[in-house]
Amino acid sequence: MTTAKKKTKPKQAPLAGIVKKWETVLAGGALLAIALHFIFASELPLQAAIFIGGVPLLISIAAKLAKGDFGADLLAAVALVTAAFMEQYLAGTLIVLMLAGGQALESYAIRKASYVLQALASRMPSLAHRRTEKGRTEKMLEDIAVADIAVGDILEVHPHEPCPVDGTVIEGYGSMDEAYLTGEPYQISKAPGASVLSGALNGETALVIRAEKLAQDSRYARILNVMEQAEQRRPALRRMGDRIGAVFTPLALLAALVAWYATGQPVRFLAVLVVATPCPLLIAIPVTIISAISMAARRGVIIKDPVILERLPTCRTAIFDKTGTLTYGAPEMTEIVTTQSFDADKVLQLTASAELYSKHPLAGAIRKAAKEKGLELRQVETISEKPGQGLSGRIGGQDIRITHRRKLRETHAQDLEQLPEAAHGLECLVLIDGRLAAALRFHDKPRREGKSFIGHLGPVHGIQKIMLVSGDRGAEVDYLASLLGIEKTFSSQTPEQKLAIVRAETAKAPTIFMGDGINDAPALTAATVGLAFGSGSVTGEAAGAVILESSLAKVDDLLHISMLMRAIALQSALGGMLLSFIGMGFACAGYLSPVSGALLQEGIDILAILNALRLSLQRNVHSDIT
Numbered sequence: 196m197t198t199a200k201k202k203t204k205p206k207q208a209p210l211a212g213i214v215k216k217w218e219t220v221l222a223g224g225a226l227l228a229i230a231l232h233f234i235f236a237s238e239l240p241l242q243a244a245i246f247i248g249g250v251p252l253l254i255s256i257a258a259k260l261a262k263g264d265f266g267a268d269l270l271a272a273v274a275l276v277t278a279a280f281m282e283q284y285l286a287g288t289l290i291v292l293m294l295a296g297g298q299a300l301e302s303y304a305i306r307k308a309s310y311v312l313q314a315l316a317s318r319m320p321s322l323a324h325r326r327t328e329k330g331r332t333e334k335m336l337e338d339i340a341v342a343d344i345a346v347g348d349i350l351e352v353h354p355h356e357p358c359p360v361d362g363t364v365i366e367g368y369g370s371m372d373e374a375y376l377t378g379e380p381y382q383i384s385k386a387p388g389a390s391v392l393s394g395a396l397n398g399e400t401a402l403v404i405r406a407e408k409l410a411q412d413s414r415y416a417r418i419l420n421v422m423e424q425a426e427q428r429r430p431a432l433r434r435m436g437d438r439i440g441a442v443f444t445p446l447a448l449l450a451a452l453v454a455w456y457a458t459g460q461p462v463r464f465l466a467v468l469v470v471a472t473p474c475p476l477l478i479a480i481p482v483t484i485i486s487a488i489s490m491a492a493r494r495g496v497i498i499k500d501p502v503i504l505e506r507l508p509t510c511r512t513a514i515f516d517k518t519g520t521l522t523y524g525a526p527e528m529t530e531i532v533t534t535q536s537f538d539a540d541k542v543l544q545l546t547a548s549a550e551l552y553s554k555h556p557l558a559g560a561i562r563k564a565a566k567e568k569g570l571e572l573r574q575v576e577t578i579s580e581k582p583g584q585g586l587s588g589r590i591g592g593q594d595i596r597i598t599h600r601r602k603l604r605e606t607h608a609q610d611l612e613q614l615p616e617a618a619h620g621l622e623c624l625v626l627i628d629g630r631l632a633a634a635l636r637f638h639d640k641p642r643r644e645g646k647s648f649i650g651h652l653g654p655v656h657g658i659q660k661i662m663l664v665s666g667d668r669g670a671e672v673d674y675l676a677s678l679l680g681i682e683k684t685f686s687s688q689t690p691e692q693k694l695a696i697v698r699a700e701t702a703k704a705p706t707i708f709m710g711d712g713i714n715d716a717p718a719l720t721a722a723t724v725g726l727a728f729g730s731g732s733v734t735g736e737a738a739g740a741v742i743l744e745s746s747l748a749k750v751d752d753l754l755h756i757s758m759l760m761r762a763i764a765l766q767s768a769l770g771g772m773l774l775s776f777i778g779m780g781f782a783c784a785g786y787l788s789p790v791s792g793a794l795l796q797e798g799i800d801i802l803a804i805l806n807a808l809r810l811s812l813q814r815n816v817h818s819d820i821t
Contacts, residue, residue, distance in 0.1 A: 218295050218299040219295075219299040221247075221248040221251075221252070221291065221295035221299075222292055222295040222296040222299055224244055224247065224248055225244050225248055225288050225289075225291045225292035225295060226292060227240070227244075228240040228241050228243060228244035228288050229241070229244075229285070229288055229289070229292075232284075232285065232288075238284050241284035241285055241287070241288045242284055244288045244291055245275070245278075245279050245284060245287045245288060245291060248288075248291040248295060249275050249279070249287065249290075249291050252272075252275075252291065252294050252295060253272055253275065253276070256269065256271075256272045257272075269444050270443075270444045270447055270448070270468060270471055270472055271290055271293065271294050271472045273448070273468055274286075274290055274465065274468035274469050274471075274472055275287055275290045275291065275294070277464065277465045277468060278290060278465060278469070278789060281461065281462065281465055281789075283462075283465060283789045283790070285790050285793070286465065286469050286789035286790050286792070286793045289469075289790075289793035289794070289796075289797065290469065290472060290793065293472060293796070293797070293800065319341070319357055319359075319393070319394060320341060320356060320357055320359055321340065321341060322338045322339065322340060322341065323338070323339055323340075323341050323344055323350050323359040323360070324336045324337075324338060324350060324351040324352075324353065325337055325338075325339050325344070325348050325349065325350050325351075326348075326349040326350070326351065326403075336351060341359045341360070341410045342410050342411075344359060344360050344406050344409065344410055345406065345409070346406055346407065346408065346409060347405065347406060348405070348406045349365070349403060349404075349405055349406075350362065350403070350404050350405075350406060351401055351402070351403055351404075352391075352397045352401065352402045352403075352404060353397065353401050354397060354398065354399050354400060354401055355396065355397060355398075355399070356396075356397050357393075357394055357395065357396055357397070358371065358391050358392060358393055358394065358395045358396075358397060358404070359393060359410065360393045360406045360407075360408055360409070360410050360413045361390070361391065361392055361393050361406075361407050361408040361412075361413040362390070362391050362404035362405050362406045362407045362408070363388065363389070363390055363391070363404060363405050363407055364385050364386060364387050364388065364389045364390075364391060364402055364403070364404055365387055365403050365404065365405050366387065366402070366403035367385070367387075367400055367401060367402040367403055368384075368385065368386050368400065368574075369384075369385050369397065369398045369399065369400030369401075369402050370383060370384045370385055370398040370400075371383050371385055371391060371392075371395040371396060371397055371398060371402075372395060372396040372398070373392055373395040383395075383552070384551045384552045385402060385552065386552055386575045386577070386578045386588075387576075387577050387578070388577045388578040388579045388588065389552050389578050389579075389580070390407075390580065391404055392413075393410070393413035439768060439769075439772070443471075443772055447467065447468065447471035447775075447779065448468075450467055450471070450779055450783060451463070451464045451465075451467035451468050451471070452464065453783070454466075454467050454782070454783040458785070460785075462788070462789065463782065463783065463785060465789045466782040466787050466788060466789045466791075466792045467779050467782045467783055467792075469782075469789050469792040469793045469796060470775060470778040470779050470781075470782045470787060470792040470793075470795060470796055471775055471778075471779050472775075472796055479764070479767035479768060479771060479800070479803035479804055479806070479807045480764050480767065480768060480807075482767075482804050482807040482808065483760055483763050483764040483767060483807040483810060484501050484504065484760065484764075485811075486760070486807060486808060486809075486810035486811035487501075487504050487756050487757070487759070487760035487810055488501065488504075489811055490756055490810055490811060490813065490816075491740070491752070491753055491756050494749060494752045494753075494756075494816065495742065495743040495744040495746075495749055496740055496741070496742055496743065496749055496752065496753050496756075497740060497741045497743060498739070498740050499738065499739060499740060499741065500739040500740070502739065503724045503739035503740055503757070504756070504757045504760050504761070505757070505760075505761060506705060506723055506724050506739075506757075507707070507724055507753070507754055507757035507758075508656075508657075508754075508757055508758050508761050509705045509723075510656075510657075510658065510704075510705040510706060510707045510723055510724055511657060511658060511659045511660065511704040511705055511706075512658065512659065512660040512661075512662070512700050512701075512703070512704050512705070512706040512707070513652055513658045513660070513661050513662070513706070513707045513709070514661075514662045514663075514664055514696070514697060514700060514706060514707065514708045514709070514718075514722070515661075515662070515663050515664070515681075515708075515709050515710075516664065516665060516693075516708075516709060516710035516711060516715050516718075517663060517665035517667055517671075517672060517675060518621075518639060518665070518667065518711070519710075519711040519728055519745060520709050520710055520711065520728055520745075521641060521642060521645050521663065521675060521679060521747075522639040522640060522641050522642060522675065523639065523640055523641075523642060523745075524639065524711070524728075524745065525559070525560075525639065526557060526560045526621055526637040526638060526639035527560055527563070527564075527637060527638060527639075528560045528561060528563070528564040528635060528636070528637050529620065529636050529637060529638050530635075530636040531543060531633050531634075531635055531636075532615045532633060532634045532636070533632065533633040534613045534615075534630075534631050534632060534633060535613070535630065535631075535632075537627065537632040537633060539633065540568065540570060542625055542627070542632050542633045543561070543564060543565050543568065543570060543635075544565060544570045544571070544572070544573065545573070545590055545591075545593065545595050545625075545627065546561055546565075546595065546597060546625050546635065547561050547562045547564070547565035547566075547570065547572055548572045548573045548574075548575055548590050549575060549578065549586055549587075549588045549590060549595050549597060550562055550586065550597070551572060551575070552575060552578045552580070552586075552588070553580055553586050553597075555580075555586070557621060557623055557635075557637055560637055561635065573590050573591055574590070574591075575588050575589070575590050576588070576589040576590060576591075577589045584598075584602070585597050585598035585599065585602060586598075593627055593628055594627070594628050594629065595625065595626070595627055596625070596626040597623055597624070597625055597626075598623070598624050598626065599622070599623060599624060600614070600617070600622070600624065600668070601687065603624055603626075603631070613631050614631065614634070615634050617668060617670055618636060618670070619638075619670055619671060619674050620636050620637055620638045620639075620671055621636070621637040621638070621639060621667060621668075621671060622634055622635065622636050622637070622668065623635050623637075641675055641678055641679060642746075642747055644746070644747050644748055644820050645678075645679050645747060646678065646679050646680060647819075647820040648747040648748070648750070648751060648820045649661060649679045649680055649681060650680060651751075651819045651820055655819050656754050656758075658707075659704070660683065660700070660704070661681050661682075661683065662681070662683040662684070662685070662696075662700070663675065663676050663679075663681045663683070663684045663685070664684075664685045664688055664693050664696055664697075664718075665684075665685070665686055665687075665688060666686075666687065666688050666689065666690075666693075667686060667687070668686060668687060669684075669686035669687060671686075672684050672685075672686035673686070690715070690716075690717055690718070691717070693715065693717070693718040694717040694718050694721055696718075697718040697721045697722050698721045701721060701722055701723055705723040705724075706722050706723050706724075707722060707723065707724045707725075707726065708721070708722035708724070708725050708726070709725075709726045709728065709750065710725075710726075710727065710728065711727065711728050715727075716738075719738045724739050724740075725738040725739050725740075726738060726739070726740050726741075726742060726750060726753070727740070727741045727742065728741075728742050728745040740753060747820070748818065748820060751818055751819060751820055752816045752818070755816045755817055755818075756810075756816060759810055759813070760810060763806060763807060763809060763810050764807070766806055767803040767804075767806045767807045768803070770802075770803065770806065771799050771800070771802070771803040774799045774802070775796065775799060778792065778795050778796070778799070
């Protein structure tokens with residue numbers, strides 16, 4: 196039996212990894228060193244803090260400089276080296292505290308954004324139960340590492356265990372909880388032929404599955420990959436801080452050199468650098484990001500990529516999916532139009548029995564209609580649901596297929612003359628034993644706040660183009676667009692066509708795409724900002740944020756939070772730097788020593804952080820929609 200393979204992690208420089216892991220410890224150590232210095236009147240704790248904390252920080256900054264990144268922390272590095280050279284150990288330790296504290300806060304902001312995915316990762320098993328060659332007849336099992344599962348392996352998923360890989364059920368009838376992965380109804384029924392997702396929690400019945408993907412290619416692995424990327428991404432506002440710092444740094448260095456040259460006192464050079472250290476950029480902006488992430492989470496919006504908070508206010512195009520985004524995603528069946536001699540109740544009974552295993556938005560409406568009519572669902576012999584192909588299965592010796600008009604034209608052109616005329620609303624077609632049996636029609640209500648939300652996007656948020664892109668028929672899409680006041684629509688779009696539209700619009704202007712996060716994942720990836728809808732859903736791995744409670748009002752909350760975050764971050768950064776300029780003037784004139792300059796900078800930091808915390812203290816978000 197093989198052993199588990201270690202998961203490959205992104206490579207990074209060893210010292211950079213130490214900084215990332217120990218940044219909080221370094222900040223705490225600097226505080227402890229300052230306390231010990233005053234208690235024992237000794238320079239030794241400060242010297243230790245500068246060496247232990249300063250060296251990895253300086254090497255991390257040097258690595259950035261080697262890449263041409265002359266950011267805000269360059270000035271702090273120069274000040275730290277100067278303080279150590281001039282034996283100004285207290286000032287140097289304060290600089291270590293500022294640098295390490297800022298990096299710790301920034302890392303926390305990124306980790307905070309992906310805690311939902313981390314919770315999901317903790318659900319996965321490390322072992323799987325594989326049938327041996329002998330066990331294919333005698334059902335003997337061996338436990339193997341999930342990483343060692345091969346495509347085609349026969350696995351048993353025991354009751355209440357997570358599914359280890361993506362696969363297909365070959366034995367057993369039961370259900371799985373896929374809410375963490377798809378946001379679909381809590382229990383999804385499973386029968387032979389049904390697909391299963393890694394990370395889905397099995398119900399009370401053991402299932403036998405055939406592995407269709409390797410562990411690293413399954414849904415769970417893709418989610419973990421997104422989590423790692425989210426933790427490594429650097430928020431765009433932080434880069435904006437670096438750009439501001441790139442202008443500020445040479446000005447501060449010039450001022451420090453002039454003060455040294457004019458007075459002949461090198462201590463003036465250090466004092467100016469310490470006061471000029473742009474910690475509002477290093478600390479206040481990460482604090483603002485954390486505040487925005489927390490504020491959004493309190494309103495049911497999970498930020499997975501903090502970059503979207505900076506990008507949202509710049510977006511000028513909004514593209515919406517229809518079902519579950521602009522509508523409630525809970526359609527009701529309104530009519531069954533049968534063909535030939537098929538009985539409506541018989542068609543509904545067979546269709547509902549098959550739809551018990553489907554994740555399609557119409558499946559629930561069909562099952563509900565059958566329940567209201569008192570129809571007993573029948574046992575499914577086999578079931579299959581492939582993307583774009585519809586649902587097919589065998590029930591009571593009869594073949595049943597549930598599809599749509601476009602597919603019918605491709606595969607059953609002989610049945611087109613029996614096809615009822617198209618009508619407003621949603622529709623699916625049912626074929627029994629290869630013959631067109633009925634058209635099932637549905638209606639999905641638009642969200643109550645939809646028209647108000649669409650109408651305010653331009654005046655309040657600067658959205659210049661609004662589009663509705665859907666896989667539904669043109670009649671339904673155009674009808675909804677007329678109700679909501681959307682002029683640009685695309686109907687009957689495949690996921691690939693949606694992706695092409697979003698890419699084209701994003702090339703013209705920053706674009707928001709809003710969808711359910713399942714079929715719309717490619718479009719969510721291509722957009723400047725992707726927002727996925729779904730209660731408790733993290734299935735939109737490609738999305739920058741997940742709206743847990745599907746509501747356009749929550750999207751409006753997020754738009755306002757991003758506007759507030761951007762404004763407050765810039766206030767903290769630019770206001771703090773203005774105060775630093777004033778402090779630099781006093782340091783140049785000799786009114787501030789390096790230590791008093793460092794303390795003054797800490798005071799400026801506190802003011803910038805308090806301003807940044809205004810966002811987390813704000814309980815209400817202004818709403819423009821009714």
